[in-house]
Amino acid sequence: MKRIVYREWLVQPQRYWGLLAILAALVAVGGLSALYMEHEGHWVTGMTNSVVWGTPHVFAVFLIIAASGALNVASIGTVFDKKAYKPLARLSGLLAVALLIGGLLVLVLDLGRPDRLLVAMTTYNFSSIFAWNIFLYSGFAAIVIGYLWTMAERKGNHLQKPVGTFAFLWRLALTTGTGSIFGFLVGREAYDAAILAPMFVVMSFAYGLAVYMLVLFYTFDADGRPIGPAMLKRLRNLLGLFVAAILYFTLVYHLTKLYGAKHSDIEAFILINGGLYSAMFWVGWILIGGLLPLGIIYHPELNQQRDWITTACALVIVGGFAAMYVIIVGSQAYPQEMFPGHNVIQFGAPGDVGGRIAPYSPSLPEILLGIGGVGIALLITAVGVRVLQFLPESLADRDVDPHASARPAA
Amino acid sequence: MTQLALVIDLNVCVGCHACVTSCKQWNTSGWAGPMVDENAYDANPTGTFFNRVQTYEVGSFPSTETVHFPKSCLHCEDPPCVPVCPTGASYKREDNGVVLVDYDKCIGCKYCSWACPYGVRELDEQQQVMKKCTLCIDRITDQTLPEAERKPACVIACPTNARLYGDVHDPDSEVSIAIRERGGYALMPEWGTKPANHYLPRQKTRMHVTEEDLQRSNNPLTKEDITVYSGEETLDDVSW
Numbered sequence: 001m002k003r004i005v006y007r008e009w010l011v012q013p014q015r016y017w018g019l020l021a022i023l024a025a026l027v028a029v030g031g032l033s034a035l036y037m038e039h040e041g042h043w044v045t046g047m048t049n050s051v052v053w054g055t056p057h058v059f060a061v062f063l064i065i066a067a068s069g070a071l072n073v074a075s076i077g078t079v080f081d082k083k084a085y086k087p088l089a090r091l092s093g094l095l096a097v098a099l100l101i102g103g104l105l106v107l108v109l110d111l112g113r114p115d116r117l118l119v120a121m122t123t124y125n126f127s128s129i130f131a132w133n134i135f136l137y138s139g140f141a142a143i144v145i146g147y148l149w150t151m152a153e154r155k156g157n158h159l160q161k162p163v164g165t166f167a168f169l170w171r172l173a174l175t176t177g178t179g180s181i182f183g184f185l186v187g188r189e190a191y192d193a194a195i196l197a198p199m200f201v202v203m204s205f206a207y208g209l210a211v212y213m214l215v216l217f218y219t220f221d222a223d224g225r226p227i228g229p230a231m232l233k234r235l236r237n238l239l240g241l242f243v244a245a246i247l248y249f250t251l252v253y254h255l256t257k258l259y260g261a262k263h264s265d266i267e268a269f270i271l272i273n274g275g276l277y278s279a280m281f282w283v284g285w286i287l288i289g290g291l292l293p294l295g296i297i298y299h300p301e302l303n304q305q306r307d308w309i310t311t312a313c314a315l316v317i318v319g320g321f322a323a324m325y326v327i328i329v330g331s332q333a334y335p336q337e338m339f340p341g342h343n344v345i346q347f348g349a350p351g352d353v354g355g356r357i358a359p360y361s362p363s364l365p366e367i368l369l370g371i372g373g374v375g376i377a378l379l380i381t382a383v384g385v386r387v388l389q390f391l392p393e394s395l396a397d398r399d400v401d402p403h404a405s406a407r408p409a410a
Numbered sequence: 411m412t413q414l415a416l417v418i419d420l421n422v423c424v425g426c427h428a429c430v431t432s433c434k435q436w437n438t439s440g441w442a443g444p445m446v447d448e449n450a451y452d453a454n455p456t457g458t459f460f461n462r463v464q465t466y467e468v469g470s471f472p473s474t475e476t477v478h479f480p481k482s483c484l485h486c487e488d489p490p491c492v493p494v495c496p497t498g499a500s501y502k503r504e505d506n507g508v509v510l511v512d513y514d515k516c517i518g519c520k521y522c523s524w525a526c527p528y529g530v531r532e533l534d535e536q537q538q539v540m541k542k543c544t545l546c547i548d549r550i551t552d553q554t555l556p557e558a559e560r561k562p563a564c565v566i567a568c569p570t571n572a573r574l575y576g577d578v579h580d581p582d583s584e585v586s587i588a589i590r591e592r593g594g595y596a597l598m599p600e601w602g603t604k605p606a607n608h609y610l611p612r613q614k615t616r617m618h619v620t621e622e623d624l625q626r627s628n629n630p631l632t633k634e635d636i637t638v639y640s641g642e643e644t645l646d647d648v649s650w
Contacts, residue, residue, distance in 0.1 A: 042535040043448050043456060049532045052520040112518015112538030120517050125498035130521050134496065186601065187490060187527040336529045338481075338597065339466060 006389035023379040030372010033365035034109035050358030056110035059370030063103030068171040069208015071096035078164030087392035102377030190331035199249040206242035210316040228397030240297035277330035289319010413507035415606035423572040425478030432567035460543040483543035484605035491522035
């Protein structure tokens with residue numbers, strides 16, 4: 001394998017600044033939306049006392065788990081010594097930090113009192129998984145920045161393996177923590193399941209890799225860097241494996257819930273008669289996010305074409321948002337039943353609907369805040385690859401494939 | 411340890427919402443306020459309430475009946491909302507067992523709302539911190555009030571005395587006696603949260619009175635009475 005040469009992103013200035021302007025506009029609109037919701041109060045959102053986490057959390061949780069998943073590409077190279085993945089490592093670290101910052105900003109700005117972040121950073125209740133996540137998230141950003149330093153600085157190269165391994169273990173803890181925010185909850189019927197933590201880990205693998213591949217394809221195409229078919233095949237097959245694993249975990253999760261009669265109502269709601277949520281589950285989570293990408297990835301002809309692989313990545317991301325929507329919003333919309341089988345005919349005071357499916361439709365500021373988070377993640381990435389040497393000059397097979405010379409020339 | 415709580419008698423609750431309005435009045439103007447509303451008099455009102463009355467229909471038509479079920483924070487002995495709070499803003503008072511929220515520490519993450527299986531936590535739409543029933547902590551601990559008034563506003567307001575208040579750990583308290591003697595039960599005990607508030611079940615009193623009872627067919631006098639009345643004045647006709 002040749003020595004890997006990294007170069008700044010050499011895209012045309014007009015294109016680069018145009019991209020930055022678009023992303024900055026998204027960030028600005030997201031920021032203004034947060035300000036508007038903060039100023040006007042909670043009622044300008046679609047959220048109620050039943051659905052307390054809405055669309056911003058869908059974006060935030062997606063970005064956070066995609067962040068830990070994006071780091072996976074670097075981990076495969078460093079921790080598992082797959083040499084072909086080494087050139088991909090720097091972008092992987094950058095994307096992980098960028099996505100995490102985007103997700104955390106959305107999360108923080110969706111708090112009732114984002115101005116009290118200092119309280120959250122100084123007053124901890126360690127029996128709360130939420131408090132642990134504050135450490136897991138900030139620690140992740142610090143460790144990945146250290147990891148990037150070991151990759152970029154020659155003096156730090158010898159630390160790459162231990163730091164990379166530590167980052168890998170940390171990211172597993174982080175996604176386990178994120179999954180456990182829901183898995184530890186006994187108060188809602190859809191949760192209280194240990195499998196949510198590993199399911200989130202597997203989801204992070206797929207979503208993070210899909211985002212990584214899209215960014216890689218875009219940046220490489222923009223300034224004409226080559227990606228070899230072997231590298232493409234490697235990434236494509238890895239994505240297929242992760243998407244299949246999501247389907248497997250989804251199946252086990254629902255089978256477990258379905259087995260006992262106790263949860264048959266919530267399962268019927270999610271799977272059959274939940275309206276939008278059932279449609280999101282089957283069409284979004286399963287079809288768009290699972291079966292269609294798998295069909296493309298394992299199709300003998302389509303999987304040879306970059307455009308189709310790009311489509312598969314985009315579908316995985318769309319499916320990921322649908323999955324987050326079903327997990328986060330759908331499970332809150334389903335009512336907490338005090339007296340199963342009895343109808344609430346009147347709910348005393350106004351403002352909420354006890355005992356019925358809670359209505360929730362995302363308000364525009366909520367959506368814009370979420371998109372702002374995506375914008376900031378991409379903005380950090382774009383600036384990062386432009387000013388620092390994150391992207392390898394070439395991912396052509398002869399440059400990265402350790403066995404390329406052993407293969408007969410095709 | 412003292413555990414203050416409410417015991418609500420579903421037998422006499424008529425769903426008048428006096429507890430709801432008195433709660434709102436006391437708390438919105440005091441320590442726990444404001445509890446803001448929007449469109450309070452409009453078609454789609456919304457607002458923060460510490461106490462709500464849910465009305466249930468029980469049974470199948472036509473054999474149905476209506477049950478009014480007032481619900482507020484149950485002040486669980488093992489409250490699931492407390493350990494999940496990242497900043498420790500949710501806490502349970504050591505001295506009287508009341509579960510409270512420190513508004514200055516709450517960051518509005520709403521995770522406690524996820525954890526509460528009873529759905530009694532509400533975000534103040536304007537102040538954007540989590541709120542809930544305080545058992546009128548500023549009233550019940552106010553030593554300047556006469557002892558008879560050191561009760562939650564809802565208890566004082568209830569016209570049918572459906573709301574009892576006291577220490578459920580004291581076996582001789584009014585609430586403990588009511589729970590013990592009248593089948594008081596906790597809401598969803600299977601969660602293991604040990605709610606301090608209890609409910610007294612609805613009871614039906616049916617009298618079994620037969621025609622014979624009314625006629626006193628077994629009246630021994632009918633056989634043994636030897637008096638023969640023939641329209642003359644008896645003691646019953648005497649006007650006092």
